[in-house]
Amino acid sequence: MKEKTKQGKAVFLDRDGTINADDAGFINKPEDLQLYPFAAQAITKLKKMGYLVFVVTNQAGVAYGYFTIEDVEKINTKMLKDLSEANAFVDDVLYAPYHAKGIVEPFNIQHEDRKPGIGMFKKINKKYGVNTKLSFMIGDRASDIGFGKNAGLKTILVRTGNGEKEFMDNRVDSEFYPDYVVKDLAVAVKLIEEIDK
Numbered sequence: 127m128k129e130k131t132k133q134g135k136a137v138f139l140d141r142d143g144t145i146n147a148d149d150a151g152f153i154n155k156p157e158d159l160q161l162y163p164f165a166a167q168a169i170t171k172l173k174k175m176g177y178l179v180f181v182v183t184n185q186a187g188v189a190y191g192y193f194t195i196e197d198v199e200k201i202n203t204k205m206l207k208d209l210s211e212a213n214a215f216v217d218d219v220l221y222a223p224y225h226a227k228g229i230v231e232p233f234n235i236q237h238e239d240r241k242p243g244i245g246m247f248k249k250i251n252k253k254y255g256v257n258t259k260l261s262f263m264i265g266d267r268a269s270d271i272g273f274g275k276n277a278g279l280k281t282i283l284v285r286t287g288n289g290e291k292e293f294m295d296n297r298v299d300s301e302f303y304p305d306y307v308v309k310d311l312a313v314a315v316k317l318i319e320e321i322d323k
Protein backbone atom coordinates (compact mmCIF):
# COMPACT_ATOMS: atom_id res chain seq x y z
CA MET A 127 0.00 0.00 0.00
CA LYS A 128 1.30 3.41 -0.89
CA GLU A 129 1.76 5.54 2.18
CA LYS A 130 1.14 9.22 1.61
CA THR A 131 3.40 11.53 3.59
CA LYS A 132 1.23 14.30 4.86
CA GLN A 133 3.38 15.52 7.69
CA GLY A 134 3.65 19.28 8.03
CA LYS A 135 0.57 20.09 6.02
CA ALA A 136 -0.72 23.45 7.13
CA VAL A 137 -3.37 26.04 6.45
CA PHE A 138 -2.48 29.69 6.97
CA LEU A 139 -5.46 31.90 7.68
CA ASP A 140 -5.75 35.64 7.48
CA ARG A 141 -7.75 37.09 10.40
CA ASP A 142 -9.84 40.17 9.51
CA GLY A 143 -12.29 39.53 6.68
CA THR A 144 -11.50 35.80 6.69
CA ILE A 145 -12.19 34.52 10.25
CA ASN A 146 -14.03 37.60 11.50
CA ALA A 147 -15.97 40.44 9.94
CA ASP A 148 -13.94 43.46 8.85
CA ASP A 149 -16.51 46.14 8.16
CA ALA A 150 -14.58 49.15 9.50
CA GLY A 151 -11.18 48.28 8.03
CA PHE A 152 -9.51 48.01 11.44
CA ILE A 153 -10.46 46.07 14.56
CA ASN A 154 -9.55 48.43 17.42
CA LYS A 155 -10.85 46.61 20.47
CA PRO A 156 -11.82 43.08 21.51
CA GLU A 157 -15.58 43.79 21.44
CA ASP A 158 -15.30 44.67 17.75
CA LEU A 159 -14.09 41.20 16.85
CA GLN A 160 -17.04 39.13 15.69
CA LEU A 161 -16.29 35.69 14.28
CA TYR A 162 -18.04 34.73 11.08
CA PRO A 163 -20.67 32.12 12.04
CA PHE A 164 -18.88 29.43 10.00
CA ALA A 165 -15.33 30.17 11.22
CA ALA A 166 -15.09 27.84 14.22
CA GLN A 167 -16.53 24.84 12.40
CA ALA A 168 -14.23 25.41 9.42
CA ILE A 169 -11.15 25.47 11.67
CA THR A 170 -12.30 22.35 13.56
CA LYS A 171 -12.70 20.57 10.23
CA LEU A 172 -9.15 21.48 9.18
CA LYS A 173 -7.77 20.15 12.47
CA LYS A 174 -9.71 16.90 12.00
CA MET A 175 -8.12 16.57 8.56
CA GLY A 176 -4.73 16.77 10.24
CA TYR A 177 -3.74 20.29 9.25
CA LEU A 178 -1.71 22.62 11.37
CA VAL A 179 -3.70 25.88 11.46
CA PHE A 180 -1.97 29.25 11.74
CA VAL A 181 -3.38 32.76 11.81
CA VAL A 182 -1.13 35.36 10.14
CA THR A 183 -2.44 38.90 10.30
CA ASN A 184 -1.18 42.31 9.15
CA GLN A 185 -1.90 44.88 11.85
CA ALA A 186 -0.51 48.10 10.39
CA GLY A 187 -2.86 50.01 12.72
CA VAL A 188 -0.10 49.70 15.33
CA ALA A 189 2.37 51.53 13.09
CA TYR A 190 -0.29 54.14 12.27
CA GLY A 191 -1.05 54.71 15.96
CA TYR A 192 -4.69 53.55 15.75
CA PHE A 193 -4.09 50.93 18.45
CA THR A 194 -1.23 49.29 20.34
CA ILE A 195 0.50 45.91 20.41
CA GLU A 196 -1.38 45.27 23.67
CA ASP A 197 -4.68 45.89 21.88
CA VAL A 198 -3.72 43.44 19.11
CA GLU A 199 -2.89 40.81 21.70
CA LYS A 200 -6.16 41.38 23.56
CA ILE A 201 -8.09 41.12 20.29
CA ASN A 202 -6.27 37.90 19.37
CA THR A 203 -7.03 36.53 22.84
CA LYS A 204 -10.72 37.32 22.29
CA MET A 205 -10.59 35.51 18.94
CA LEU A 206 -8.99 32.43 20.51
CA LYS A 207 -11.50 32.49 23.40
CA ASP A 208 -14.48 32.73 21.04
CA LEU A 209 -13.04 29.92 18.90
CA SER A 210 -12.29 27.69 21.87
CA GLU A 211 -15.84 28.14 23.18
CA ALA A 212 -16.91 26.61 19.88
CA ASN A 213 -14.27 23.86 20.25
CA ALA A 214 -11.97 25.29 17.57
CA PHE A 215 -8.25 25.57 18.21
CA VAL A 216 -5.43 27.03 16.13
CA ASP A 217 -1.77 26.14 16.50
CA ASP A 218 -0.33 29.65 16.52
CA VAL A 219 -1.19 33.29 15.85
CA LEU A 220 1.33 35.74 14.40
CA TYR A 221 0.86 39.40 13.55
CA ALA A 222 2.84 42.06 11.71
CA PRO A 223 2.48 45.53 13.31
CA TYR A 224 4.63 47.25 10.68
CA HIS A 225 4.04 49.78 7.93
CA ALA A 226 6.61 51.93 6.16
CA LYS A 227 4.20 54.90 6.19
CA GLY A 228 3.43 54.54 9.91
CA ILE A 229 4.28 57.11 12.58
CA VAL A 230 4.90 54.93 15.65
CA GLU A 231 8.45 53.73 16.25
CA PRO A 232 9.81 51.10 15.92
CA PHE A 233 6.97 49.82 13.74
CA ASN A 234 7.13 52.49 11.01
CA ILE A 235 9.41 50.46 8.80
CA GLN A 236 9.12 48.15 5.87
CA HIS A 237 9.38 44.67 7.36
CA GLU A 238 9.45 41.18 5.90
CA ASP A 239 6.74 40.12 8.35
CA ARG A 240 4.17 42.31 6.64
CA LYS A 241 2.32 40.23 4.04
CA PRO A 242 3.03 39.73 1.14
CA GLY A 243 6.43 39.40 2.82
CA ILE A 244 6.96 35.94 4.27
CA GLY A 245 8.62 36.70 7.60
CA MET A 246 5.72 35.13 9.48
CA PHE A 247 5.85 32.05 7.25
CA LYS A 248 9.57 31.67 7.93
CA LYS A 249 9.04 31.84 11.69
CA ILE A 250 6.29 29.23 11.57
CA ASN A 251 8.25 27.01 9.20
CA LYS A 252 11.27 27.10 11.50
CA LYS A 253 9.18 26.17 14.53
CA TYR A 254 6.76 23.62 13.04
CA GLY A 255 8.14 22.51 9.68
CA VAL A 256 5.71 23.16 6.84
CA ASN A 257 5.28 20.96 3.78
CA THR A 258 4.52 23.76 1.33
CA LYS A 259 3.31 21.37 -1.40
CA LEU A 260 0.45 20.25 0.85
CA SER A 261 -0.30 23.63 2.38
CA PHE A 262 -2.64 26.55 1.74
CA MET A 263 -3.07 30.25 2.40
CA ILE A 264 -6.62 31.59 2.75
CA GLY A 265 -7.32 35.32 2.83
CA ASP A 266 -9.39 38.23 1.55
CA ARG A 267 -6.65 40.49 0.15
CA ALA A 268 -4.05 40.45 -2.60
CA SER A 269 -1.39 40.68 0.13
CA ASP A 270 -2.62 37.31 1.47
CA ILE A 271 -2.42 35.76 -1.96
CA GLY A 272 1.02 37.30 -2.47
CA PHE A 273 2.16 35.84 0.87
CA GLY A 274 0.92 32.41 -0.17
CA LYS A 275 2.58 32.62 -3.58
CA ASN A 276 5.87 33.92 -2.13
CA ALA A 277 5.88 31.05 0.39
CA GLY A 278 5.05 28.43 -2.26
CA LEU A 279 1.58 27.60 -0.91
CA LYS A 280 -1.66 27.03 -2.78
CA THR A 281 -3.76 30.18 -2.48
CA ILE A 282 -7.49 30.68 -1.90
CA LEU A 283 -9.15 34.09 -2.02
CA VAL A 284 -12.38 34.34 -0.01
CA ARG A 285 -15.02 36.83 -1.13
CA THR A 286 -15.87 37.90 2.42
CA GLY A 287 -14.26 41.01 3.96
CA ASN A 288 -12.36 42.84 1.27
CA GLY A 289 -12.34 39.80 -1.00
CA GLU A 290 -15.12 40.76 -3.36
CA LYS A 291 -13.46 44.09 -4.17
CA GLU A 292 -10.04 42.44 -4.33
CA PHE A 293 -11.32 39.81 -6.72
CA MET A 294 -12.76 42.43 -9.05
CA ASP A 295 -9.71 44.68 -8.85
CA ASN A 296 -7.04 42.02 -9.13
CA ARG A 297 -8.59 39.47 -11.41
CA VAL A 298 -6.24 40.37 -14.23
CA ASP A 299 -3.21 40.77 -11.98
CA SER A 300 -1.23 37.65 -12.77
CA GLU A 301 1.28 38.16 -9.95
CA PHE A 302 -1.39 37.95 -7.27
CA TYR A 303 -3.91 35.81 -9.08
CA PRO A 304 -5.20 33.25 -6.59
CA ASP A 305 -5.34 29.53 -7.39
CA TYR A 306 -8.95 29.47 -6.22
CA VAL A 307 -11.66 32.02 -5.49
CA VAL A 308 -14.48 30.94 -3.17
CA LYS A 309 -17.41 32.45 -1.27
CA ASP A 310 -16.02 32.17 2.24
CA LEU A 311 -13.86 30.19 4.67
CA ALA A 312 -16.40 27.37 4.94
CA VAL A 313 -16.28 26.78 1.18
CA ALA A 314 -12.48 27.12 1.18
CA VAL A 315 -12.26 24.29 3.71
CA LYS A 316 -14.64 22.13 1.66
CA LEU A 317 -12.37 22.73 -1.33
CA ILE A 318 -9.29 21.70 0.69
CA GLU A 319 -11.18 18.56 1.76
CA GLU A 320 -11.69 17.70 -1.92
CA ILE A 321 -8.08 18.42 -2.88
CA ASP A 322 -6.85 16.44 0.14
CA LYS A 323 -8.60 13.21 -0.91
Ligand SMILES: [Mg+2]
Pocket residue numbers: 140141142143144148265266267287
Ligand atom coordinates in the same frame (compact mmCIF):
# COMPACT_ATOMS: atom_id res chain seq x y z
MG1 LIG B 1 -8.02 40.35 5.75
